[in-house]
Amino acid sequence: MSTSTTEKVGGRKPRWGFIATVLVLGAVVAVGVLALLVDIFTKRTEAQQPYFQVVQLTDTTYDPAVWGQNFPLQYEGWLKTQEMPADEQLLRTPTADDPRTVMAKSKLEADPRLVTMWQGYAFSVEYNEPRGHMYMLEDQRLVKRVTMFKQPGACLNCHASLPEVVNTLGNGDAAAGWAAMNKMPYSEATTYAQHPVGCIDCHDPATMKLRVTRPAFIEGIKEYKASEAGGSVANFDVNTMASAKEMRTYVCAQCHVEYYFAGDEKTLTFPWEKGLTVNDAMAYYDEIGWSDFTHKLTGAPVIKAQHPDFETFSQGVHASAGVTCADCHMPYKREGAAKITDHQVASPMRTNETINTTCLTCHRTSEEEMRARVDTIHNRYEETKNTAFDALDQLIADIVKARENGTDQARIEEAWAYQRQAQFIVDYVTSENSRGFHAPAYTNQILNQATDAARRGQLALLGQTYPPASAPSPAPVPEYTPPPASPTPSPQAPETASAPTTP
Numbered sequence: 001m002s003t004s005t006t007e008k009v010g011g012r013k014p015r016w017g018f019i020a021t022v023l024v025l026g027a028v029v030a031v032g033v034l035a036l037l038v039d040i041f042t043k044r045t046e047a048q049q050p051y052f053q054v055v056q057l058t059d060t061t062y063d064p065a066v067w068g069q070n071f072p073l074q075y076e077g078w079l080k081t082q083e084m085p086a087d088e089q090l091l092r093t094p095t096a097d098d099p100r101t102v103m104a105k106s107k108l109e110a111d112p113r114l115v116t117m118w119q120g121y122a123f124s125v126e127y128n129e130p131r132g133h134m135y136m137l138e139d140q141r142l143v144k145r146v147t148m149f150k151q152p153g154a155c156l157n158c159h160a161s162l163p164e165v166v167n168t169l170g171n172g173d174a175a176a177g178w179a180a181m182n183k184m185p186y187s188e189a190t191t192y193a194q195h196p197v198g199c200i201d202c203h204d205p206a207t208m209k210l211r212v213t214r215p216a217f218i219e220g221i222k223e224y225k226a227s228e229a230g231g232s233v234a235n236f237d238v239n240t241m242a243s244a245k246e247m248r249t250y251v252c253a254q255c256h257v258e259y260y261f262a263g264d265e266k267t268l269t270f271p272w273e274k275g276l277t278v279n280d281a282m283a284y285y286d287e288i289g290w291s292d293f294t295h296k297l298t299g300a301p302v303i304k305a306q307h308p309d310f311e312t313f314s315q316g317v318h319a320s321a322g323v324t325c326a327d328c329h330m331p332y333k334r335e336g337a338a339k340i341t342d343h344q345v346a347s348p349m350r351t352n353e354t355i356n357t358t359c360l361t362c363h364r365t366s367e368e369e370m371r372a373r374v375d376t377i378h379n380r381y382e383e384t385k386n387t388a389f390d391a392l393d394q395l396i397a398d399i400v401k402a403r404e405n406g407t408d409q410a411r412i413e414e415a416w417a418y419q420r421q422a423q424f425i426v427d428y429v430t431s432e433n434s435r436g437f438h439a440p441a442y443t444n445q446i447l448n449q450a451t452d453a454a455r456r457g458q459l460a461l462l463g464q465t466y467p468p469a470s471a472p473s474p475a476p477v478p479e480y481t482p483p484p485a486s487p488t489p490s491p492q493a494p495e496t497a498s499a500p501t502t503p
C-alpha cells in the first residue's frame with residue numbers, strides 16, 4: 001500500500017489494476033465488518049426478541065401451533081406441560097366414556113376426611129391432584145363433578161383458551177360472549193372450546209405484551225385495589241395500570257384463585273372486596289349470605305373454597321419482596337444467545353436444574369439446601385393441618401351425635417357457625433396447591449384459627465361459650481398506678497396500645 005502514494009504523487013495516469021484491487025479489498029473489509037455488525041446486532045435483538053416473524057398474528061389467531069411458527073421455543077415449552085412425573089401418574093384402562101390412560105392421583109383416597117368435610121357436595125365424589133395445563137380441558141370434561149352433576153358454562157372460564165369461544169358466542173362482542181357462555185349448560189358451552197389456555201390468553205398478538213383476558217380478574221382486582229387493603233386506588237384497569245412485574249403474577253391469578261358463580265347469570269366472581277385474606281373472603285360471603293351447600297351430616301350451611309394460590313401467595317414474604325409466580329414457575333433459561341421464558345409451567349422443585357434456574361437465582365446456596373427448606377415447610381404444614389382437620393372431623397361427628405340426642409337447636413346453630421368457619425379455612429388451605437410453601441407462617445396462623453373454631457364448636461354443643469379469641473380479656477383491668485419517676489421506661493410496660501391481632 002505504501003507504494004501507492006508515491007505512484008500517485010507523480011501525477012501520472014491512474015493505474016486501473018491498482019484501483020480495482022483497492023476497491024475489492026475495501027469491499028471485502030466492509031463486508032467483513034458489516035457481517036460482524038450484523039452478527040452482533042442479531043445476537044442482541046435475538047436476546048430481546050428471539051424470533052423471526054413467520055406468520056402475522058392477529059386477534060383471531062387462536063391455535064397455539066400457529067404462534068409456534070414465530071416462537072418455536074416457547075411453543076415447545078407450552079407443549080411440555082403434558083409431561084407428568086412417573087410418581088404422579090395413576091394408570092387406568094380406557095373406557096368408551098373416558099379415553100384417558102393416565103390420570104392424576106385422587107386426593108379423596110389420600111385423605112378421607114375430605115369426603116366427610118364435603119358430604120352433600122359434588123367434591124365428595126371426585127377430587128384429584130392438579131396436573132399440567134395441557135390437561136385442563138380434558139380433565140374438566142371427564143370429572144364426575146361434571147358427568148354426574150349439572151354444571152354451568154362458567155366452569156370453562158379457567159379451563160380453556162377463551163377468546164375464540166367468546167368471540168364466536170358473542171358474534172364478535174366479547175362481553176356478550178362471556179355472558180352467554182357463563183349461563184349456558186356446561187355440556188353445550190364446552191363444544192365451543194378447542195384448546196387449553198393458549199398464547200392468545202396471556203399475550204397481546206400485536207405486541208406480545210402480557211395481558212389479562214378474564215373479566216372476573218379485571219373486575220376482582222379493581223375491587224381489591226379500591227379497598228383499603230389494596231391501597232384505595234379508584235378504577236384500577238389491570239391492562240393499562242399494572243406494572244410489567246405485576247403482570248407476571250396477574251396472568252396466573254386469572255385462574256389460580258378462590259371464586260364463586262354469582263346469581264342466575266352464573267357470573268364468575270372473586271370475593272376480594274374486603275381484601276385477599278381468608279378472613280376477608282369469609283366476611284364477604286357472610287355479608288352477602290353465601291353458602292355453597294348444606295352439609296349433609298350436620299345441616300350446617302357451608303362454603304367450598306377453591307385453589308386460593310394467588311391470595312395465599314400474596315400473604316407471604318416472596319410477594320412482599322416483589323417475587324412473581326413466573327419467577328418460580330416460568331423461569332428464564334438460556335437457549336443459544338437468547339434468554340427465554342420457560343413455558344413448561346410446573347413445580348420448580350422437580351429437578352436440580354429447575355431449582356437452579358428458579359430459587360438459586362436469588363438464594364445463594366445449594367439445590368439440596370433449597371429442597372430441605374421446602375421439605376421442612378411441607379412437614380410442618382402437614383402436622384398443623386392434621387391438627388386442624390382432626391378437630392373439624394370431631395366437631396362434625398359431635399354435631400351429628402348432638403342432633404341425634406335432641407340437643408337444643410340454639411346450641412346446634414352456634415356449632416354450625418363454628419363448623420362453617422373451621423371448614424372454610426381447612427378447605428381453603430388444603431385446596432391451596434403449595435402445601436404451605438407460598439406463605440408458611442400465614443398458613444399455620446389460619447390453621448390455628450380453624451382448630452380454635454372447631455374446638456369452640458364442640459364446647460358450644462355442651463353449652464359452654466367463650467368470647468372471641470381476638471377480644472380483650474374479660475377480667476377487670478386493675479387500676480393503674482403510675483410507677484415512681486424513672487429515667488428508663490419499664491421493660492414491663494403494659495401493651496395496652498397493641499391492636500387486636502385477629503381480623
Ligand code: HEC
Binds near residue numbers: 140145156256258
Ligand atoms: C377461577 C378459575 C376456575 C374455575 C371457574 C373453575 N376452575 Fe377448575 N381448576 C382451576 C385451577 C386453577 C385448577 C388447578 C388447581 C387445583 O386443582 O386446585 C383447577 C382444577 C380442576 C380440576 C382438576 C383437579 C380436581 O379438582 O379434580 C377439575 C376436574 C376442575 N378444576 C373442574 C372444574 C369444574 C367442574 C368447574 C366448574 C364448577 C371448574 N373447575 C371451575 C380453576 C378454575
Ligand code: HEC
Binds near residue numbers: 131132255325329
Ligand atoms: C386459564 C386458567 C389458568 C391460567 C391462566 C393458569 N393456570 Fe395453572 N392451572 C390451571 C388448571 C385448570 C390446572 C389444572 C389442570 C389439570 O389438572 O388438568 C393448572 C395447573 C397448574 C399447575 C400444576 C402443574 C403440574 O404439573 O402439576 C401449576 C404449577 C400451575 N398451574 C401454575 C400456573 C402459573 C404459574 C400460571 C401463570 C403463569 C398459571 N398456572 C396460569 C389453570 C390456569
Ligand code: HEC
Binds near residue numbers: 309310326433
Ligand atoms: C418463591 C417461589 C414461588 C412463587 C413466587 C410461587 N410459587 Fe407456586 N410453588 C412453589 C413451590 C416450591 C411449590 C411446591 C412444589 C412442590 O412441592 O413440588 C409450589 C406449588 C405450586 C402449585 C402446585 C404445583 C404442583 O405440582 O402440584 C401451584 C398450582 C402453584 N404453586 C401456583 C403458583 C401461583 C399461581 C403463584 C403466584 C400467585 C405461585 N405459585 C408463586 C414456589 C413458588
Ligand code: HEC
Binds near residue numbers: 198
Ligand atoms: C399462562 C400465561 C402464558 C401463556 C399461556 C403463554 N405465555 Fe408466553 N409468557 C408468559 C410470561 C409470564 C412471560 C414472561 C413475560 C415478561 O416477563 O414480560 C412470557 C413470555 C413470552 C415471550 C417473550 C420472550 C420470552 O421467552 O421471555 C414470548 C415470545 C412468548 N411468551 C410466547 C408464547 C407463546 C408462543 C405461547 C403459546 C404457545 C405462550 N407464550 C403462552 C406467559 C404465558
Ligand code: HEC
Binds near residue numbers: 328373440
Ligand atoms: C426473585 C428472587 C427469589 C426467588 C426466585 C426465590 N426466592 Fe425465596 N426468598 C426471596 C426473598 C427476597 C426472601 C425474603 C428474605 C428475607 O426477607 O429475609 C425469600 C425467602 C424465602 C424463604 C423463607 C420463607 C419465609 O416465609 O420465611 C424460603 C423458605 C425461600 N425463600 C425458599 C425459596 C425457594 C424454595 C425458591 C425456589 C422455588 C425461592 N425461594 C425462590 C427471594 C427469592
